[in-house]
Amino acid sequence: MKVYGDLKSGNCLKVKWVCDRLALPYSWIAVDILKGESRTSQFLKLNGAGQVPVVEFDDGRTLAQSNAIIRYLARGSDLIPSDAFAAAKMDEWLFWEQYSHEPYIAVCRSQMVYLGKTASDLDPDKVKRGYAALARMEHELASKRFLVGDRFSLADVALLAYTRLAHEGGFDLDGYASLRRWIDDAEKALALPPARI
Structure with a gap:
């Protein structure tokens, strides 16, 4: 799994924190939003909205929006109440x-x-x-x-x-x-x- 993000962004940190807390293996791909790196044609193929974070899974599927990502990554864990x-x-x-x-x-x-x-x-x-x-x-x-x-x-x-x-x-x-x-x-x-x- 690849996580595309900017460590200055709280929305990106949410994803990193969940991966680290749950010991999920990932590669962090730094995207400098201040330099426009989320607006390149290559990045826009991952997320047409041009926003970080984005997760690219091993099968090529991608998921954007920090809360959707953490909700998906944490399924079945203690970070989501069972009730x-x-x-x-x-x-x-x-x-x-x-x-x-x-x-x-x-x-x-x-x-x-x-x-x-x-x-x-x-x-x-x-x-x-x-x-x-x-x-x-x-x-x-x-x-x-x-x-x-x-x-x-x-x-x-x-x-x-x-x-x-x-x-x-x-x-x-x-x-x-x-x-x-x-x-x-x-x-x-x-x-x-x-x-x-």
């Missing part, structure tokens, strides 16, 4: 991450880290929505260890990728004690070095 409703709650978080979290937290980070914007240059609506996403997570995590109860799941993998780096997008996590505790627990579950929050 059908708990698995659906995990999926609920996966969809929410891409619609209500990543477009704000990750975009603000990208604009500051890669485009050199300052926090005051960011779109105030994106900042407001980013804080709303963090507040929702803080509220949920005040009463449970992980996003789907007391078990680490793909929901945590998906939300960890950009939440642990939210400070790089100008988001102050000082007032989010439950969220900071969860980041620490999730990083430990994935054997990651701690992010400097």
Whole structure:
């Protein structure tokens, strides 16, 4: 299996983390999105949307979209709850991450880290929505260890990728004690070095 991705991308890291956690054999093929390497004709044959990550399986089939990839790779593992409703709650978080979290937290980070914007240059609506996403997570995590109860799941993998780096997008996590505790627990579950929050 080949994983095409950029290690600066949280969406790509999700796939790497799941492969590593489940000891799945893979080759990492670096794609520098800032240099336009996901827009070459060769890459577009793998994913016509020109986005990373993409997984190419040994039989030539490809799969894109980080949450679809991790959902597929983790089938039958402890990263997906065996209870059908708990698995659906995990999926609920996966969809929410891409619609209500990543477009704000990750975009603000990208604009500051890669485009050199300052926090005051960011779109105030994106900042407001980013804080709303963090507040929702803080509220949920005040009463449970992980996003789907007391078990680490793909929901945590998906939300960890950009939440642990939210400070790089100008988001102050000082007032989010439950969220900071969860980041620490999730990083430990994935054997990651701690992010400097």
